[in-house]
Amino acid sequence: MKYSVRKLEEKDWRIFYEIRLRALQTDPSVFGSNHERESKLSEVEWRSQLDDPNSAVFVVFDEHRPVGMTGVAVDRDDPSRKTALLWGSWLEPDARGKGISKLFYEARIGWARQQPGVERIIVSHRESNVASKFANQKFGFVPTHTTEKLWNDGITEDEFHYELILKK
Secondary structure, three states: OOEEEEEOOHHHHHHHHHHHHHHHHHOHHHOOOOHHHHOOOOHHHHHHHHOOOOEEEEEEEEOOEEEEEEEEEEOOOOOOOOEEEEEEEEEOHHHOOOOOHHHHHHHHHHHHHOOOOOOEEEEEEEOOOHHHHHHHHHOOOEEEEEEEEEOOOOOEEEEEEEEEEOOO
16 A cells, blocks of 8 residues: 545545545544535535635545545634644544554645744644544644533533644
8 A cells, every 4th residue: 555645726626525524424523513514515615625725635545545634724713824723634444553644744734834924833632532642742742721622423522732833
């Protein structure tokens, strides 16, 4: 198996659509959205997510078959535009535990470094998402705080927040 990662472009909207909906069906408890909501998005809405210069979606391929996705964006809630945030990471169950997350982190961190003014990256995860915890820390993210959150599956569970300061 040969894995590669690629930033999707607007013309790749169908790949994004298929893998995102597969992720939401397979692991609904780890996302801030849900399959029902996103399955109703139009082609225009899927395309616009990939055409936004302030964000990037990356897909990992096993040869030519998409097996995972992840995203990064300049944080809309930061008026200084100094913060990027990681979102939407997912791998098919049979692709997990093979070191593929390294491709995700390298792609997203590299993208954030190329954004003018971005000085830090933030990420969060649900307390029970232990794999995310270890991956975040492995790539240099340090814990900043914890908040209580009501997740899409109706369970209230802590959300752990991390930050990586970029050295340009």
